[in-house]
Structure formats: structure tokens, C-alpha cells
Amino acid sequence: MSHATGRVWSPVITPFTAELAPDRERFVAQCRWLLDNDVGLAVFGTNSEANSLSVEEKSQLLDALIEGGIPAARLMPGTGASALPDAVALTRHAVAQGVEGVLMLPPFYYKGVSDEGLFRYFSEVIERVGDARLRIYLYHIPPVSQVPLSLALIERLLKAYPKNVVGVKDSSGDWSNTQAMIDNFAADGFQVYAGSEHFLLQTLRAGGAGCISATANVNPGPISALAKAWQGADADAQQAALTNTRKLFERFPMIPALKAAAARYSGIEEWAQVRPPLVELNEQQRQDLFAILDEASFDMPGLKDG
Amino acid sequence: MSHATGRVWSPVITPFTAELAPDRERFVAQCRWLLDNDVGLAVFGTNSEANSLSVEEKSQLLDALIEGGIPAARLMPGTGASALPDAVALTRHAVAQGVEGVLMLPPFYYKGVSDEGLFRYFSEVIERVGDARLRIYLYHIPPVSQVPLSLALIERLLKAYPKNVVGVKDSSGDWSNTQAMIDNFAADGFQVYAGSEHFLLQTLRAGGAGCISATANVNPGPISALAKAWQGADADAQQAALTNTRKLFERFPMIPALKAAAARYSGIEEWAQVRPPLVELNEQQRQDLFAILDEASFDMPGLKDG
Known part of the structure; x- marks a missing residue:
């Protein structure tokens, strides 16, 4: 089955104050800008520093989005945790x-666990939530x-x-695995x-x-396009351009680089x-990133006025 | 500096009901038995399935120990978490x-993080707790x-x-690293x-x-001895016996084996x-473990009447 239109989601970066507290107002504004660029909101993903946030902080951020008028149907929050009750x-x-669905990590403290143990974990979550509306995307x-x-x-x-x-979201980086899932x-x-x-x-083909x-946090428009x-006839050229832009960011630690770009634009x-254990870009990295982005005429249009 | 007497701590296994809820009463009784065998209580460690428990569950279990008369000076709870606020x-x-101290994991979701990021994490915990009584054992x-x-x-x-x-607790299994720390x-x-x-x-030498x-959950008496x-003159022979007993358990998944032994004795x-993603021993493993323990005349004396 192929899709007439593909879907794109951003694992939304989480704004912190200088005191490392989540900034709800800035979070809502960022999510609005992303929606304006036609990408969905996979809040509380790896790039959101989700596992550096408490369950309570995530609940409150989610509530802020809903109260801020973000449509729940455009939300796919990450809700997996090491601890079942969380x-x-x-x-x-x-x-x-x-919400449209939840993106669920397996419990990630113990390594080498069995499929039986992971099945029981997801099964317990599903049974305990006990809601027919629950839609899980495995992570x-x-x-x-x-x-x-x-x-x-x-x-x-x-x-x-x-x-x-x-x-499922396949972040293995191994195309043969994505192909096998499809x-x-x-x-x-x-x-x-x-x-x-x-x-x-x-993936779409x-x-x-x-x-x-x-x-998709920094280049949402072209990706959703x-x-x-x-x-269309132009698809391969568009893909090449997306990949080029991505590679600019991949030269740096990804999450700090996304946040440095968000700060700049x-x-x-x-x-x-960022929250520890992550570290923001140092001054040299920041200058290098901005020079590379300028050379590529990169922009995040509309962000400043968001 | 060498210690006249070494110290032994048990990363206490956490008792669950059939519905996977922590059993506070059984937890207190287990800790009493361990103290009777002269080992301290490193509750909420890896073997305690600590990261399968919520912060609230751990707080309540800790309170149950204090209310149950367990001396705080004999407690070294694990308190590290991926999320700083937790x-x-x-x-x-x-x-x-x-408590005597806390055993602190680094944040464990992101991999390949820098020493600078880890320093900031521990530093933020210390500054935010802001209590001169805080004693951290790094994990x-x-x-x-x-x-x-x-x-x-x-x-x-x-x-x-x-x-x-x-x-510090060194669970690398690499003696040269333990030696270097000392x-x-x-x-x-x-x-x-x-x-x-x-x-x-x-380590003591x-x-x-x-x-x-x-x-130390199953063989506390001989280890603390x-x-x-x-x-003493008998130390090498005692060490050999401890290692032999440990090896019996190492033939099985460790946490389920410790719990199977606790159930039996x-x-x-x-x-x-156990909580998912762990899985209890299957019937064959259980029978094999018990046969091996019987052959070695293994026992957990006093546990039944605890």
C-alpha cells in the first residue's frame, strides 16, 4: 500500500530557561510554527530531551499545548519510560x-532483554491504560x-x-531494516x-x-513539501536538497545544533x-555552524515573528 | 589506606505482588534479615529493578523502611535517574x-556524552539538593x-x-579499573x-x-564474614568459597535467580x-538452579522465620 501523501513529524526541541526549567510559552509558539510548516508534533522524543524531563514536566507541557489551542490530532508525544508506572x-x-498516538520507547535501562520481557512491558502498558483510543507507534x-x-x-x-x-519509527539508520518493516x-x-x-x-516509494x-525542527517546510x-517529477532533486541540509547539521552534536539554530533564527x-548530560555548542562550533548555514542560504522563515 | 574491616552492601531485591506492586512489608522484613547478616542496604540498585520503579514508589519504599525501624545510617539508596528533576x-x-549516602547512576539515556555534560549533571544535583549531609557514591x-x-x-x-x-561502586568487572580508582x-x-x-x-588488600x-542478597553472612x-589466615579459602557460590547464580539471569532463591528459602x-522487561526463571531454569544449590548445600538461614 503506498500513500498518496507522506507524513512528517518533528520531535520538537524543548525550550528551557537559563535555570533549566521548561518554558511552556515558547514551547507552544514553536509548535505553532511547526504546524504552520505542515509537520506534526512528535513532542517528547529523543531530540526533545524527553528522558531528561520528569513525567510531571511532560504532562504539564502537553497540557500547555492543548490549552494553547494546538490540535490534539497533530500530537504524537513520546511516553515510553524505563519504569512501567511512568x-x-x-x-x-x-x-x-x-492525541493522535504515542511514540513508545522500550524500557531502556536493562540491556539484552528478551522479546518476551519487552512484549510483557508493552502489553502491561496497553492493558493498564485500557483505552480503545490508545494508538502506539513503537520506537x-x-x-x-x-x-x-x-x-x-x-x-x-x-x-x-x-x-x-x-x-513504528525506525531510527536504526539501517535501510534494510526499514524495508523489512514495510x-x-x-x-x-x-x-x-x-x-x-x-x-x-x-520510505514513501x-x-x-x-x-x-x-x-524537521529546523527545515520543516521543505521536508513536508x-x-x-x-x-512528482522533481522528487529526487528535492530529496537531494533535504539530504544536503541535513548533512550540515550532522557535522555537529545534533540536539545542541538544532537549538543553536533555533536561538539564532x-x-x-x-x-x-540544553539539560545535562547534554552540552550546548561551544563558541567555535556555533560560529562554524552559522557560517555553514549562511553559505547554504539556510533560513527558518517565519520563526522570528512566531 | 587500608581498612581494618571491609564493608558489604546488598542491592536489595524489590518484592512485588502478583499485580506488580511493591510489597512494603516484605521489603522491610527482607532488609531486617540482611541487617541481621551484617550487610548494609544499597536499596534501589540495578538488582533492585530500581529503574523499573517510579520516584514515588521509591520514596514510599524508603519511608516504609524508616518507619519500620531500619536505621538510616545503614541505607545507601540508589537515586540516579535520566531526568535531573527525578x-x-x-x-x-x-x-x-x-541516609548514610546515595548511590548515583549517571543519566543513562544518551550515549557518548561528554565528561563536561556528566560533571554538570552531578553538579546540578548537588547544588539543587543543597544539603551538607549529602554523601554521593558514584555508580x-x-x-x-x-x-x-x-x-x-x-x-x-x-x-x-x-x-x-x-x-564509587565499580561494576565494570574490570579489576584494572578498580585498582586505578583505589x-x-x-x-x-x-x-x-x-x-x-x-x-x-x-579490593580490601x-x-x-x-x-x-x-x-549479597542471598549469601550475605559469608560475604560479610x-x-x-x-x-586472617583463612581469607583466601573464604574468598574461594564466596566465588564458588556466586558462580552458581551466574549460570542464570541474575535478578530472576536471586528472586527464585528468595522465594524458595x-x-x-x-x-x-519481576517487573517487565525482566522475566522470571522458567520451570526448567528454576529446577536446575535449585538442584545446583542443593548439591552445594546452599541455604539462606533465618529467612523463613524473618
């Missing part, structure tokens, strides 16, 4: 707010979580919970998202759903702030 | 309860956390916070604990403080319960 609490809250990101989600596990979860398990599961409507727009066109990508026009210096 | 909240609560367990604590980081923390950073820092009173009683005698070990008598079947 995952259940945040997932339950997100479902009650009416496969072995380079960071170090806990992969196997095809056999996905198959078992799909059989047990066909209405609750609706898709080949095995996409025909029945299971949505396979690439973890980078580098694979956007390839193969029958995948789109991408959920770090750089390709997702719409992927069957919004004019709000505090955007550069 | 680590601050639990550490603050533990310090207010008067180096790269096989699980995948976030190592370098000697350079420890040195920097010791210089910045000499009264708050008092020791050689670099123990002379000034920094307490280096091995992460396994396999290294207990070696080198000037380390003792061990914090999974199998060696810690006291390590300068206490007569309380629910002890076998």
Missing part, C-alpha cells in the same frame, strides 16, 4: 487529551536506547493488539516512519508512511539551553 | 531521611548504563565537591567498592572499602515476581 501514567494522560532506536525491537516482537504485538499498535507489516495499514528525512523518498526527523509531492538566546 | 527529588528525600556500571564514569570525571567532582562525593583516590578517604564479592579480598554485590576477617512464592 509509561502508564503519561500514556494515560496523553490518550485522555485525545526502534538501538543506537541510543540500546534495546532493539525485533520484527518478531512487532509481529507478536500486532497480533495481540491490532487496534492499539499502529506503527514489507512485513505495511500492507495491513501499519505505518512505518523513517527516523530521518534522508530516507523520506525511499516502498510503501512507508513518512518520517519523524530531528531536522517533498512528503506531499513525492510522486528566533532571536531568543535561551533556545540554546 | 534525581534531585529522590536524593533530597533520601538525605532528609538521614560506574558501563555494561548496563552504557555511560562510563572516567577517572578524570571523578577527579574533577572530587575537587569541586570533596565533602559530597565520597566513594590508586588515584583512596588515600584521601574516597571509598572504592567492587561491584562483586568476586573482587572483595582483592589494595585499600578499597568492600563490595556492593548482587549475591570475609569483610571482617580479610586479614522464604517460602513466599511471590518473591519470584
